[in-house]
Amino acid sequence: MAKIKLDIFRFDEATDTIPHRDKVTVDLPETTTVLDALEYAKAEVDGSISFRRSCRSAICGSCSMSIGGVTSLACKTSCGSAMEEDGSVKIDPMPNFQPMKDLVVHMDPFWDKYARLKPYLQPNDADSAHPTERRVSPDDMKKLVDVANCIMCATCYSLCPVVSVDPAFAGPAAIAYAYRFIEDVRDGQRKERIAQISEDYLWLCAHCYACSYCPKHVDPNDRIIDVKRAAITDRVMMNERGPRHALVVAKTIKQTGMLAETEVIQGTVGRFNIRGLLKVAPLGARMALKGKLPPPFLKPVPKIDEIRTIFDALEAPVR
Amino acid sequence: MSSTLLPEERALDAHVRTNSSKSKRYGFFPGCVAKESCKELFNSTMLLADKLGIELVELTAASCCGASVLNDTNRDVARVLNARTYAQAEALGLDDVITICSTCTGHMRAANKELRESEERMAQANAILGKFGANDKGSVTVRHLLWWLIDDIGLDTLRSMVVRPLNGLKVAPFYGCHIIRPESVNGWESARHPHSLEDVIVALGGEAVDYAGKTRCCGFHVQLEKENIAASMVGQNMRMAKDNGAEAVITPCPLCHLALDGYQADAAARWGRTDLPVFHLPQLVAYALGVPAEKLGLKKHLIDPRDVMVSRDLIN
Numbered sequence: 001m002a003k004i005k006l007d008i009f010r011f012d013e014a015t016d017t018i019p020h021r022d023k024v025t026v027d028l029p030e031t032t033t034v035l036d037a038l039e040y041a042k043a044e045v046d047g048s049i050s051f052r053r054s055c056r057s058a059i060c061g062s063c064s065m066s067i068g069g070v071t072s073l074a075c076k077t078s079c080g081s082a083m084e085e086d087g088s089v090k091i092d093p094m095p096n097f098q099p100m101k102d103l104v105v106h107m108d109p110f111w112d113k114y115a116r117l118k119p120y121l122q123p124n125d126a127d128s129a130h131p132t133e134r135r136v137s138p139d140d141m142k143k144l145v146d147v148a149n150c151i152m153c154a155t156c157y158s159l160c161p162v163v164s165v166d167p168a169f170a171g172p173a174a175i176a177y178a179y180r181f182i183e184d185v186r187d188g189q190r191k192e193r194i195a196q197i198s199e200d201y202l203w204l205c206a207h208c209y210a211c212s213y214c215p216k217h218v219d220p221n222d223r224i225i226d227v228k229r230a231a232i233t234d235r236v237m238m239n240e241r242g243p244r245h246a247l248v249v250a251k252t253i254k255q256t257g258m259l260a261e262t263e264v265i266q267g268t269v270g271r272f273n274i275r276g277l278l279k280v281a282p283l284g285a286r287m288a289l290k291g292k293l294p295p296p297f298l299k300p301v302p303k304i305d306e307i308r309t310i311f312d313a314l315e316a317p318v319r
Numbered sequence: 320m321s322s323t324l325l326p327e328e329r330a331l332d333a334h335v336r337t338n339s340s341k342s343k344r345y346g347f348f349p350g351c352v353a354k355e356s357c358k359e360l361f362n363s364t365m366l367l368a369d370k371l372g373i374e375l376v377e378l379t380a381a382s383c384c385g386a387s388v389l390n391d392t393n394r395d396v397a398r399v400l401n402a403r404t405y406a407q408a409e410a411l412g413l414d415d416v417i418t419i420c421s422t423c424t425g426h427m428r429a430a431n432k433e434l435r436e437s438e439e440r441m442a443q444a445n446a447i448l449g450k451f452g453a454n455d456k457g458s459v460t461v462r463h464l465l466w467w468l469i470d471d472i473g474l475d476t477l478r479s480m481v482v483r484p485l486n487g488l489k490v491a492p493f494y495g496c497h498i499i500r501p502e503s504v505n506g507w508e509s510a511r512h513p514h515s516l517e518d519v520i521v522a523l524g525g526e527a528v529d530y531a532g533k534t535r536c537c538g539f540h541v542q543l544e545k546e547n548i549a550a551s552m553v554g555q556n557m558r559m560a561k562d563n564g565a566e567a568v569i570t571p572c573p574l575c576h577l578a579l580d581g582y583q584a585d586a587a588a589r590w591g592r593t594d595l596p597v598f599h600l601p602q603l604v605a606y607a608l609g610v611p612a613e614k615l616g617l618k619k620h621l622i623d624p625r626d627v628m629v630s631r632d633l634i635n
Contacts, residue, residue, distance in 0.1 A: 068511075068512075069511075069531060070511045161535050161536040161538070161552055161555075162536075162541065162548065162552070164552075164555065165548055165551040165552055165555060166545070166548045203544055204541055204544055204545055205540075205541075206496075206536045206539075206540050207387040207496070207497075207540040208496040208500070208535070208536035208540075209425075209497070209500035210496070210500065210536070212500050212501035212502070212503075212510075213510075213511070219501075225390045225391060228391040229390075229391060229392065229393070229394065232392055241543060241544050242544055245388065245543055245544070246388055246391035246392050247392060249386065249388040249389060249392075250388075250392045250393070250396070253382060253383045253389065253400070257380075257381075257382040257383065258351045258354065258355070258382070258383050259383045259386050259388075260351075260355075261351070261355050261356055264543075265543065268543040269543060279546065280543075280546070283581055283582075283585075286584075286621050287356065287581070290618070290620065290621060291619055292356055292619050292621070293356065294355035294356040295355060298355075301379065301380050301382065302379060303380045303451075305451070306403060306453070307400065307403070309447065309450055309451060310396060310399045310403065313399075313450070314393055314395050314396050314399065314447070315393075316392060316393035316395075316396040317392050317393065
C-alpha cells in the first residue's frame, strides 16, 4: 500500500468562475488504476468529485482525462506510472475542451466533427436494389480494422496542437474515421468524402504524431497520411496549398536529392501568387538580413540518377 | 555503376568534410536544412566534433530523408531513398550514423524499422537499389547527436569537459516531435516525459526550465499551409517557456529552430512578446566546451542570443 495523493482539478461551470485544486490522499497500491483511485476517493472521501466512466476496461472511451500532463484513459493508466516524486498524481480535464464539471468536459465540438463526415456507409445503390449482402474481401477489410477499433475517447483530439490553436481543424479522430469510409470498397462517396475532409483542413495536420498516443493503436497519424495520399491519387482539390506542397517537395528531391527550401516555398505559395509571396516576404527579408536565406538553386547531390531511378521505379508522383 | 563513393570521392570527402586524424569515425547525415538555411548548425556540429575528437564522415551523396512530407505522395519512396542512404553508409564501413535533426532522426529510423521488420519491403528496396549496384544489408543504426552525446560521451564526462559553464542560464528544452514520437520508432527515451535535453543543459551548468510545451509541436509543417496557425503554435509554446522563467531555448531540430526563431515576432499579437533566443543543441554544447562563441554563427539567428549571453557573463 502507498499513500497516493490525487491532485484533482475542481470546477463547476454552474457556480464557479475560476477552477481550484483539491488534494485527496488515498491508501492504495501504486498498481491501482487512476479510475479505481478516483472511484475510491469519490466513495470514501468526497462524493462530489465528478468524472465520466463506464466499462472500466478501455472499451467505452468515457474516462479519458489528462493524467500527469498527458491525456490517457484513467482505466488503463496506473497511479504509479503517472506519479510525481512527491507521490502526487496530477489529474485534469482533457485539454482542447471546455470543462463542465471537474473532469467532465463538453464533448460537442468533437462529435460535431464526426457528424460532418456523415459517418455511415453510402453505397451507390439502395440496399433494396442490391440482390445479395455487400461483400468485402479479407484484404480490403484489413485496411479498415484498425480504425474500426476507435472508441472515440478523444485522446488524440485533446492532444492535437493544431486543434488547440484552430478549433476549425477536423482533428485526428475524424480524419481517421473519414479514411474508414474513403477506403471502404462498399462506399460510393469516395471523392466527395475526400473533398469534405480536405475542406475541414486535412492538410493542416502538423505531422507531430501526438495522436500516436492512441490507447487503442488506431494511430490516426498514419491514417491522415493515407487520406492525403488518396487526395493526391484521386486528384481532389489539387490547387490547394497542401497537395501542391507535397508534390513540390517530391519534385525538388527528385531533381536535386535535397528538399530545396526556396523552390518549395515558391511552389507551395504559387510563383505568381504575388499577395501570398508578399505575406512570407517579411520573414524572408529578416532572414536575408541575417544571411540566413536558403540558396535559390541547389546543385544535385552526387549520383542523382540513382535517386531519379527510385522515383521512376515506384512511379512516385511529382509536380 | 556502384553506389559506394569512388575512392577519389572518398578522399575528397575526407579532405573536405573531416579531419582524418581522429580516432572514431561515424557516418554523418546533416539533413537538408543544416546545408541550406541553418548552415550555422552544420558548422557548429563540425566544431563540436573536433572538440570531442571524433570524425564525422558526411554522406554527401545521400538524399533527403523525406521530411515526413514525401509519405503524402507515395507510400514507398522515402523508405527506398533512405535504404539507398544506408547502403552508402554500409559501403563506407559506417554503420553508426549520426543525425542533427529531429525530423531526419524520426523518418530515417521509421524507414529502417519498416525495412528490418519486413523481408518483402527490404526485397522491394534492394530490387530497386540493385539497378545501380547498391544493396542495403540492414546493419545501419541512426542516432541523433543528442542520444550519442549521452550514450557514447556520457553526462559525467561531458560535465568534466565543460570549461565555460552556462552560469545558471535558464534554458527551456524543445525536443521537436520526430525525435520522440512515435515512441515505437524512436524509443530512446519516454516520449511523454523525456529528459535528455534537461540532462545536457544541467551538465553544461545551466538550469533546465520545465514547461508543458517542451514536447509539443513547433508548427513548422503548417507554415506554408496557414501561417497564422503556425505562428500561434510557436507563440503558445514560447509563452509557456517564458512564463516558467526561460531566458533561452535549446533544440536538437533545425526545423523547430526555424519556426521558433522566425515566428515569435508574428505570434506576439496573440501571445505577447517572448523574444526567446533559440540555440541549436551543438551550439550551446560547443560553447561550454570552449569553442569560441564567434565561430558558432549566433549572429545568424533572428533573435540574437548574444544579449542574454552577455547578461549571464558568458560573453563580453
